[in-house]
Amino acid sequence: MKQLILAEKPSVAKDLGRVLGANKKTKNYYEGPNVIVTWALGHLLGLKMPEDINKNWQTWQMETLPMIPKNIGIKPLPKTGQQLKAIKQLAHRKDIKEFVIATDAGREGELVARWILEWVHFDKPVKRLWISSQTNKAIKEGFKQLKPAKEYDALYESALARSKADWLVGLNISRALTVKYEDSLSAGRVQTPTLSFVRQQEKQIDKFRPQTYYVIELEVAGQKAARIQKNPYEIKEQQEAQNLITQMSQHAGAVVSVNEKNKTENAPLPYDLTEIQREANQRYGFSAKKTLSVVQSLYETHKVVTYPRTDSKYLTNDMKKTMKERLQAIANFSPEVKDYIKSGAKVEQKAVFNDAKVSDHSGLIPTEQGANPAKFSNDEQKIYNMIVTRFLTLFAKAHKKLQQKATVKFGDETFVFTQNKMIEAGWKGQEESEKNVNKWQEGQKIQPNFSIKKELTKPPKPLNEASLLAKMEKFSLGTPATRAEIIDKLLRSELMERTPSGLQVSPKGKQLLDLVNPSLVTPDLTKKWEEELEAIAQNKFSSKKFLAQIEKDTKELVNEVKNSQKKYQDFSITQKKCPECGSFLREKNTRNGKIYVCSNSECSYHRRKDPKVSNHRCPQCHKKMEIIEGKNGAYFRCKFDGITEKIPNKKEQKKKMSKQEEKRLLKQYSKPDEPEESPLAIAMKEAMNKD
Structure with a gap:
């Protein structure tokens, strides 16, 4: 009898199969003496769409909203049906004794597997593999400690409740807005408040008006300190600052106190996913989605880091015994690593070990498997x-x-000089020493050496992905695993745009925020939902109660849209007319660039906004030619010199000279030319021909 093991991706299934001895490879699974390892391709099933549940919901119309089905149900996703069919056949094999869920150890991974089990009607024991790294050691130990899947029922209930909530709110509100305002408008319980964060920052920037202010500084033996004041912008006029200096100069300056304090700064905790996404965006300009993809590759392909989709920065106490092995795996990373190993791999930041602060997965750290940097991409x-x-x-x-802090007073005005002396570099390494170090003494007399510094208030910066992720984390919008996708969805749906200075809301996005119910724009409602979903995962809250409230919220949100008197202007509509029906064309962003589509929903006309650039070279200037769609079909055109060429059909392309033929002809015509005839010989030939 065999275990049927389900991984989330083919690459993970391959590794599991290798470790567990499943060496026989087929199109859909790996098989060994005791195990069969198959895989999903992410989600193979999803919730049914409205038209799958009720025929009346097939047409988008306001009369059928809100759509609140008693049971949504699941259905296979397109293009992955063959893999689902293969898993079903494996599940019903007589030699299968139990099923092991080995999908990603998290909320979504649980949903992937449970839907498959439901679809194939599996009725034998089910167990759960829960590991945080993909090393051989972690896999072997994980299979020794398989747990009954029932222990993760609450996690599945949380994932299912999240999926249904997004269906109810997202599909209903998006349909209501799209029907009401006759444009594709997408709203959701997480993406809309996320978009609102960007817009609120833009409003702060729009309101900003630069103001001049003045700062008074005191210089003592090369060190400078600014005058202490409650409002740093209070001095608006230079004359006001000059008057204050005159007033202070009438008093004898003195050091009224010198205080010294030892300061200790512990090392930072390991990254969680959101923090590494933020920092990678600040350092390298990586999008949140790109960083997740890179970390996922380090986890799955190279197996050199722990599970990436973590919301914790802490480690469990049982990980203490693995620290030396992890250090040995990175022994060549930097010189100090070998010193740490020799001293017993002693962790100085002891607060990192805290079982209570590790939810599903620990902080992001290296595994016990050595890395091969030669196989890494630059990213x-x-x-x-x-x-x-x-x-x-x-x-x-x-x-x-x-x-050391020295407080200097001139009458009622105060200046505080701060200087630091490093005692132990520790994790920060050697810092640059302060150039000017004064020996301050209480009662020391100070000469009035003042200066006025003119400053200008600075506007708030637009949000970038790093600062937006921080806000999403603060208000519990989404999870570490979903935040990157939410930002990406806002960009794809043209509600938000990337600019060199940061993120900005598009005209379409600005209107959307004005059209939806205010409760969907603020993060408060969504934060409450996320907290309840986490409580469901911990078996502390009922998913039925949660969904009942979601249904109630959905009805209220849809009615708000129905009764709204607000107007909407589609800024993507151009003044260009459709050649087929005469309606105006709408500009739309796609992966292949901008296109024009007909605004008439019954017309299918579309074309590229800008011609597509081909790899075909102009025979004159040798630059790449554009593909132009003409009345008689497509053709090549050079935008630099206007030369046009017919695009060869398939037969003509096949007849195209091969590289070998090209080399042969080149060789043939590269032979030395025959010796040229002399002018005398040519003249004699011409004379003879005349005779």
């Missing part, structure tokens, strides 16, 4: 360096310094 190397560097700080001592 993988950057992210791997970040994870390992942060991990190594746990073994370094705390950064310690002596901070």
